[in-house]
Amino acid sequence: xxEIGRLCVKIAGRDAGKKCVIVDILDSNxxxxxxxxxxxxCNLTHLEPLNQIIKIKKKASNVDIIKEFKKLKIEIKxxxxxxxxxxPKKTKKIKNNxxxxxxxxxxxxxxxxxxSTKEKKATPKKKTVTTKKVK
Amino acid sequence: MPAGRYxxxxxxxVFTKVISKTKLTYKKRKPKIAHCANCKTPLKGVPRLRPHxxxxxxxxxxxxxxxxxxxxxxxxxxAKIKSSIQE
Numbered sequence: 001x002x003e004i005g006r007l008c009v010k011i012a013g014r015d016a017g018k019k020c021v022i023v024d025i026l027d028s029n030x031x032x033x034x035x036x037x038x039x040x041x042c043n044l045t046h047l048e049p050l051n052q053i054i055k056i057k058k059k060a061s062n063v064d065i066i067k068e069f070k071k072l073k074i075e076i077k078x079x080x081x082x083x084x085x086x087x088p089k090k091t092k093k094i095k096n097n098x099x100x101x102x103x104x105x106x107x108x109x110x111x112x113x114x115x116s117t118k119e120k121k122a123t124p125k126k127k128t129v130t131t132k133k134v135k
Numbered sequence: 136m137p138a139g140r141y142x143x144x145x146x147x148x149v150f151t152k153v154i155s156k157t158k159l160t161y162k163k164r165k166p167k168i169a170h171c172a173n174c175k176t177p178l179k180g181v182p183r184l185r186p187h188x189x190x191x192x193x194x195x196x197x198x199x200x201x202x203x204x205x206x207x208x209x210x211x212x213x214a215k216i217k218s219s220i221q222e
Contacts, residue, residue, distance in 0.1 A: 009220055011213045014200035048217055 002031060002044055005054045010037050012046040019074060020047075024059050034065050036076055171208040181205050 006022045010033070020035035020042075033042045039062060054068045066076050095103075137159075146161040169181040180199045184192065198205025203212045 009216065011216050012201070012209065016201045016212060017216050017219075048220055050220070 001049055002047070003053070004058055005056050007050040007052040007054060008033065008047040009050065010042070010046060011048050012043075019050075019069075021054055021056065021065060021068070022047075023056070023065070032059070034060075034062055035069060036074065169205065171211055172206050173211040174208060176208050178205065178208060 002022060002025070004022055004025065008020055008022065010016055010018050010020055015037035018036035020033040020037045022031045023034050023039070024032035026032060026041060029044055030041055031044060031047070033040060033047070052072070054072075056064060056068060066078070069076055141161050145164070147164050149160050149162050150157045151160050152158075163185065165183045165185065168183060169178045170176065171178055182192070182197060184197070189197065199209075201209070201212060203215070207215065
């Protein structure tokens with residue numbers, strides 16, 4: 001039943017419902033499959049055989065199988081790995097000496113103002129209490 | 136004595152550690168386990184999450200990757216695919 005070139009449908013896993021062909025028989029339980037699914041080792045219990053048989057060699061390449069599938073009017077999506085674009089490196093803006101000095105002076109004035117206000121708050125006014133002597 | 140609104144046991148009781156004692160807090164319960172739509176067996180790989188937790192978890196962690204994942208169990212999906220082939 002399970003021979004090289006037998007069309008099958010994968011039942012289990014993320015490729016379930018997709019058509020594949022047996023490329024190689026590895027074991028009494030395992031086969032190598034390729035087609036709409038990824039090229040991978042597969043358990044026979046995860047396959048449902050179909051009536052059709054494709055003429056392919058043992059361990060046929062992925063390109064050959066795509067050609068055979070095209071004859072059966074089954075298109076296989078081929079995905080190419082995306083090329084990573086080079087990210088532009090972030091460069092720190094170097095400030096001029098004039099700008100640096102201007103920022104420093106602004107900071108110093110701010111700190112001096114805050115310190116002066118704190119001193120004022122620290123010394124509250126004393127209230128004068130006047131007691132009237134009542135005879 | 137718990138306050139009137141907490142007596143019905145619809146909220147679960149959680150003891151949280153506070154400095155020098157434990158404090159009773161009330162939290163909402165988890166939803167029920169997801170079941171297969173066909174055979175009603177509990178599904179694996181589907182976490183029990185409250186809606187706000189489900190929002191923040193990625194889609195791949197909330198159901199199996201196969202077709203009908205999170206709706207049907209693996210046995211029922213196999214049977215369904217087989218029956219579709221035979222037709």
